[in-house]
Structure formats: structure tokens, C-alpha cells
Amino acid sequence: MGVSPLQLGPIRLETSLLLAPIAGYCDLAFRTICREFGGVGLACTDLLSPQGLLRGTATSLDLAKTNAFDKPIGMQLYGSDPEIMAAGARWAVEHGATVVDINMGCPVDKVTKKDGGSKLLTDLSRAVGIAARVVKELESCALTAGEWSARLGAASSVAASGPVPLTCKMRLCWHDADYHAGRACSPHLARMLADVGVVGVTVHGRTTEMKFSGEVQLAGIARVVDEVGGRIPVIGNGDVRTPQDAARMIAATGCSGVMIGRGAISTPWLFRDAWSFLTTGQVPPEPSLDEKIAMIGRYFTLMRQQRDDRYALMQIRRRISWFAKRLLTDEERAARVGCKPLKEAIRTAADAEAVFASLDAFRCGGLRSAPGMDVETESPAV
Ligand SMILES: Cc1cc2nc3c(=O)[nH]c(=O)nc-3n(C[C@H](O)[C@H](O)[C@H](O)COP(=O)(O)O)c2cc1C
Numbered sequence: 189m190g191v192s193p194l195q196l197g198p199i200r201l202e203t204s205l206l207l208a209p210i211a212g213y214c215d216l217a218f219r220t221i222c223r224e225f226g227g228v229g230l231a232c233t234d235l236l237s238p239q240g241l242l243r244g245t246a247t248s249l250d251l252a253k254t255n256a257f258d259k260p261i262g263m264q265l266y267g268s269d270p271e272i273m274a275a276g277a278r279w280a281v282e283h284g285a286t287v288v289d290i291n292m293g294c295p296v297d298k299v300t301k302k303d304g305g306s307k308l309l310t311d312l313s314r315a316v317g318i319a320a321r322v323v324k325e326l327e328s329c330a331l332t333a334g335e336w337s338a339r340l341g342a343a344s345s346v347a348a349s350g351p352v353p354l355t356c357k358m359r360l361c362w363h364d365a366d367y368h369a370g371r372a373c374s375p376h377l378a379r380m381l382a383d384v385g386v387v388g389v390t391v392h393g394r395t396t397e398m399k400f401s402g403e404v405q406l407a408g409i410a411r412v413v414d415e416v417g418g419r420i421p422v423i424g425n426g427d428v429r430t431p432q433d434a435a436r437m438i439a440a441t442g443c444s445g446v447m448i449g450r451g452a453i454s455t456p457w458l459f460r461d462a463w464s465f466l467t468t469g470q471v472p473p474e475p476s477l478d479e480k481i482a483m484i485g486r487y488f489t490l491m492r493q494q495r496d497d498r499y500a501l502m503q504i505r506r507r508i509s510w511f512a513k514r515l516l517t518d519e520e521r522a523a524r525v526g527c528k529p530l531k532e533a534i535r536t537a538a539d540a541e542a543v544f545a546s547l548d549a550f551r552c553g554g555l556r557s558a559p560g561m562d563v564e565t566e567s568p569a570v
Contacts (some may be wrong), residue, residue: 191438192464194229194421194445197353197387199260201229202343204483205434206390206423208449209234209264209291210359213507216253217490221483222452223257225475227459228345230447232262235291238276239267241283242463250284253494259341259359259402260286262355266294268303268314270321277322280331281352286339288326290319291534292358292377295396306396309362309373318358323385326351357447360408362396372408373543375415382420389416390423390447403427409441414569423447431458433467438466452515453568456483477515484511488543497540505541515550523559530555 194204207222212257215517219231233252240248254261263280265288267273278287283419292315294305301307303445308532330351340346361372378389391412393404404426413422424437431450437446452458461471475483484504491500533546533555536537549555 192299194388194423196230196355196421196433196449197352198283198347199286199353200345202225202341202346203229203459204446204466205229205459206262206445206461207231207452207459208425208427209262209289210449210453211235213453214250214449215491215503216255216258216494217487218453218456219258219261219489219505221454221489222459224486225460225483227461228456229459230260230262230287231258232264232287232289235264235266235305236276236280237267237389238265238272238279240303241279242272243278250495254279256338257341259284259339261339262289262345264289264291264357265322265441266291266299266304268294268308268318268518270318275316275320276399277325277352277354278329281326281331285352285431286337286341286344288322288352288354289390290322290354290356293392293396295399297405300396306359306362309377309396312373312377312380315356315377316384318460319354319381319386323507325352326354333527335464354385355379355388355390357390357392359392360395362405364395364397367405367408369394372406372411375412376418378412382416386420388423388445390425391443393424393426400477406437406440408445409437421445425449427451428462429458430456431471433464433513434462436465445474455506456508474514475515480511480515480550481547484508485527485539485544485547492540494530501537501543502539505535505537508520517555520556525559526557526561528557 205227207228209232220375222228225242236252240519263285280288291305333349336346337466358374360367360374389407392562393409411426423445424441424443428448434446465471488504491503508531512531515527530550537543545552
């Protein structure tokens, strides 16, 4: 369907699919397993507090962790003070960012009460002022060709030496009423951001008032695409859970890239599948059960290495429902066979050995509920 890899400023990505920031989920270990399946053009850290980075607080540094394999990487900053955001952007460049992103979409009170995240959609001059200041800062710490090569990842390329580019991630606007009256600010904001040197925008097709419910408004994303008129790429985002959803989003909006968040948490191979579908019309065979179990074990192992056993156990307990959504075959699911016993075993696992033993038991055919006894209806919470 004529989809090409995404060009973000000077950088040509391997694909046009991006892993979204999902605070508490899209950590280095998770980004690694998505990248290992393939298809990820760019991944992003969860939102980072520039003050936390500059003060060197342990939480911020953990969230900003990256490595040579985790490239290309976007580092996402939130806040409302142009000078602090600029200092945060410099920090990100000095710590391996391939792209810096500004969060203009977070609806959470903790962020909006301090005028950051999607609160910026209510004060466009502030939003554009922050972006302009960050672009200027990035220009003052441009990378040499050698420095670029270390942060591109094997499959991406860069046109020349120069600054790390800036992207912004936004929602359609704050109020539902504005969107429905045709007064969403996102088209206008995207155009102004392009004017000050932002190289791409991601649009989550919901208003702030919608939070994460209601249907994604593809028409709202399409309006942003129309308004920027090809000057910078627009990346569509929201509710893409299958390769076909990605194709639909591109067809309906004309966006140049697709960002996937929650869909990837249960299906880390979704980028591989979606890219294959977009470029060849074929979806590769689903990973085998052994491969899926190995993937969960690998996530857990990486988490133990990157953090510690306590944190890794906490993460695997809260994530197992997500992973479990795609563990069984269609036939087993049709027979209403579930993985409740596996989920319970992992949630109550006292230590790492118990997690690995449960995964192994499941792989060998155990820890499944009997046909008709269990239906995977629950929607795991994020
Ligand atoms: C629990 C949670 C945390 C999120 N954290 C971030 C974040 O740190 N930065 C951000 O830009 N978006 C964040 N988002 C929004 C996602 O990046 C994405 O825009 C949204 O979930 C819609 O895409 P999806 O349907 O593919 O998940 C978060 C979403 C959820 C559900």
C-alpha cells in the first residue's frame, strides 16, 4: 500500500511504526523485547521530568535508561518552563537520545496542574515557545557524524551531522465541545510547531476530556495531516491493536507513521506483524508458545538485570495478564481454556525461581484452566 519508512528530520527510520510511551510499561526491558521481534522504527522513553533528570533522582534516571541496542530512542520530556525543558533536552542529548519529544498530551492531573502535558493545548503560545526554545538548545549541542552513528541503531540512517531533532506528542484538543465544533487546536498547533523547527508530531486521536475512553477520532488526525500539508510527518496514534488497524489508520488519515501503545503490551510482535502487513500484505505466523514463553522469561530476566529482583517481580505480576491475553492458541481460546492458574502462580510467586518454574510448567501444558472453566474476559488495567 505504498508505505515507506518514516523520515524524521535528518533521520530515516527502519519502519514507520513507533512504540508509544506508556508510563510504567514501556521501560528499557519492554522496548528491548519489542525491538527483538522487529518492526519498531522508533521507541520512546516514558515521560521524564527534566527537573528529576537534572537533579539525578533515581526514578528519573531509571526511566531514562537506554543502551546501544535500544536505538533509535526518543526521550520524552514534560513540563511548562522553556528554560527547564531546554536544560532537560540537553541532558537527553548528552545521555543518548536520538530524538527529543515534548509531551503535549498527558491528561493526568499531576502533570496538567503544573501546566504541562495536554494543558499546553490550552496555551498555544506557551507550547510553541517551549518548542522553539528547545529547538534552539538542540541546535547548540549538535552531534558530529560519529556521535550520530552511536545513537541511530543498525537499521536507521542520518543525512548529515547536526542537531538531535524535536518532535511533539499531542491530543486533538482539551474540550470535546471544541473538537465537535471543528475548533480543535491540534491542526493549528502542529503547523506552528513546524514553523519553529519541530520535525514531526504525533496525534493521539482523543481530546483531553476523553482521557482513554471513547472512540479514537481518525477524522481529527486527518485534519492535522491536511493542515501541515506534508511539511512535517504526522504520526497517528490510538487504539491500534492489529496490523489491519494500522493500515486503516493510514488509509483514513493520510498519516506518515503509526504509534502503538497498549496494543503492544500484550503483543510485543505487533510491530513486526504490522510492518509486514503494510509492506507485503502478509501477516507472519504468530510466534509459537515456546517463543512467547521465552519472551516473557526474557523480559523478566532483563528487568532483573536492569533493576533488581523486587522490581522485576512487581512488574511481572502486573504484566502477566497482558502477556496472557495472547499466550494460547485460537483453538484453546475457542474451547474457553484460560491461563488463570498461570496468572495466579505468577502473581503469588515468592521469588524469581517460582516465576521461571510457573512459565516452564505452562510451556509443558500445565497451569491451564479446564475447557469451559475460564474465559479471558478481563481487560488488564494499565
Ligand atoms: C497508563 C498509560 C500511561 C501513558 N503514559 C504516557 C506517557 O508517559 N507519555 C505519553 O506521551 N503518552 C502516554 N500515554 C498515552 C499513550 O502513549 C497513547 O497515546 C495512548 O495510550 C493511545 O494509544 P494506544 O491506544 O496505542 O495505547 C499513556 C497511556 C496509558 C494508558
